[in-house]
Amino acid sequence: MAGLCxxxxxxxxxxxxEIAEALIACPSVTPATGMVFDCLEQQLAPLGFxxxxxxxxxxxxxxxxxxxxxxQGPEGSRHFAFAGHLDVVxxxxxxxxxxxxxxxxxxxxxxxxxxxxxxxxAAMIAxxxxxxxxxxxxxxxxxxxEEGPARHGTVALIDLMRERxxxxxxxxxxxxxSVNRLGDMMKIGRRGSVNIFLNVExxxxxxxxxxxxxxxxxxxxxxxxxxxxxxxxxxxxxxQPSNIEITDLTVGNPAHNVIxxxxxxxxxxxxxxxxxxxxxxxxxxxxxxxxxxTAHPVISGEAFLTEPGPFSNLLADAIRNETGLEPELSTSxxxxxARFLKDLCPVIEFGLSNATMHKRDEAVALxxxxxxxxxxxxxxxxxxxxxxxQRR
Numbered sequence: 001m002a003g004l005c006x007x008x009x010x011x012x013x014x015x016x017x018e019i020a021e022a023l024i025a026c027p028s029v030t031p032a033t034g035m036v037f038d039c040l041e042q043q044l045a046p047l048g049f050x051x052x053x054x055x056x057x058x059x060x061x062x063x064x065x066x067x068x069x070x071x072q073g074p075e076g077s078r079h080f081a082f083a084g085h086l087d088v089v090x091x092x093x094x095x096x097x098x099x100x101x102x103x104x105x106x107x108x109x110x111x112x113x114x115x116x117x118x119x120x121x122a123a124m125i126a127x128x129x130x131x132x133x134x135x136x137x138x139x140x141x142x143x144x145x146e147e148g149p150a151r152h153g154t155v156a157l158i159d160l161m162r163e164r165x166x167x168x169x170x171x172x173x174x175x176x177x178s179v180n181r182l183g184d185m186m187k188i189g190r191r192g193s194v195n196i197f198l199n200v201e202x203x204x205x206x207x208x209x210x211x212x213x214x215x216x217x218x219x220x221x222x223x224x225x226x227x228x229x230x231x232x233x234x235x236x237x238x239x240q241p242s243n244i245e246i247t248d249l250t251v252g253n254p255a256h257n258v259i260x261x262x263x264x265x266x267x268x269x270x271x272x273x274x275x276x277x278x279x280x281x282x283x284x285x286x287x288x289x290x291x292x293x294t295a296h297p298v299i300s301g302e303a304f305l306t307e308p309g310p311f312s313n314l315l316a317d318a319i320r321n322e323t324g325l326e327p328e329l330s331t332s333x334x335x336x337x338a339r340f341l342k343d344l345c346p347v348i349e350f351g352l353s354n355a356t357m358h359k360r361d362e363a364v365a366l367x368x369x370x371x372x373x374x375x376x377x378x379x380x381x382x383x384x385x386x387x388x389x390q391r392r
Contacts, residue, residue: 057152
């Protein structure tokens with residue numbers, strides 16, 4: 001596999017496992033550019049896809065490469081989109097073999113990105129080979145910036161698609177949603193996420209003369225205690241309760257006999273669709289102000305739900321036919337780029353088992369790659385032929 005990512009033209013690969021190996025062999029720690037996108041384009045172009053690639057953003061969050069590929073169906077036909085990312089998290093130390101040198105050992109394929117989510121992208125490519133262009137329009141929405149800040153990836157792709165008027169009817173994101181077995185869970189929504197940076201200014205002074213100082217720690221601790229006691233909600237039919245978590249507390253005071261001038265903290269709120277990031281930011285800001293502090297919210301994404309219906313039904317049918325499992329419809333877990341794509345069209349996430357994602361010796365079952373490709377093929381075929389899956 002060493003020659004698959006050396007910049008040379010690569011022949012059309014026969015199996016889903018070989019496609020996955022070729023993608024894994026291209027190092028693509030976020031933000032990703034270059035050869036891994038070459039590899040994907042070499043697979044899509046011979047299948048009739050018009051491929052657009054562009055770079056967005058600058059350091060430190062970029063540059064990021066993005067790819068939008070579309071194979072146009074007959075005029076008026078439905079448009080089904082696959083979405084995903086080619087960037088991966090840093091591999092870390094302690095791998096049994098080199099993380100970007102894919103290796104098959106027994107029934108597993110090892111390498112960074114095998115699960116999250118180059119294996120799923122390989123399955124997407126293998127799936128569409130058997131779908132004729134006459135069936136409808138199919139597109140790929142692929143970024144190199146999902147594992148990072150996600151500022152110059154899928155957001156920029158959405159802008160491009162809107163400019164061109166190429167909006168999908170529905171979109172399937174290949175995130176690793178399965179838990180114990182391939183097919184046991186799909187994600188029909190995600191909680192929103194907001195990080196809020198809290199600061200309290202005080203007056204520095206000697207601890208023996210507290211009346212001449214103003215200790216910001218005391219006020220910050222009271223602020224955090226009030227925030228920790230807040231109950232945002234009790235959950236909904238599809239979402240768990242929203243939660244506030246204190247994730248950092250910083251004073252940076254090296255002296256034992258000095259009252260510091262400033263204290264800071266950070267909280268993270270994962271919230272369901274009863275709230276918006278702006279509303280939560282305003283609520284926390286009011287509490288911070290009461291204690292003489294300030295709050296700076298940074299919203300990573302809003303909560304969303306793709307209501308159970310035609311889209312989730314056809315995906316469940318495909319999973320059931322290939323695995324015999326009845327998938328759980330879930331909104332658990334962290335965020336994904338579905339939080340942006342939901343503004344375009346209904347979106348659901350489904351992919352491989354997430355047991356080894358982001359871990360050392362990340363690995364995917366070779367058999368699961370084959371099954372996932374067949375599921376994706378069934379979903380795409382059904383989505384292109386079913387009027388009930390058209391956009392909202």
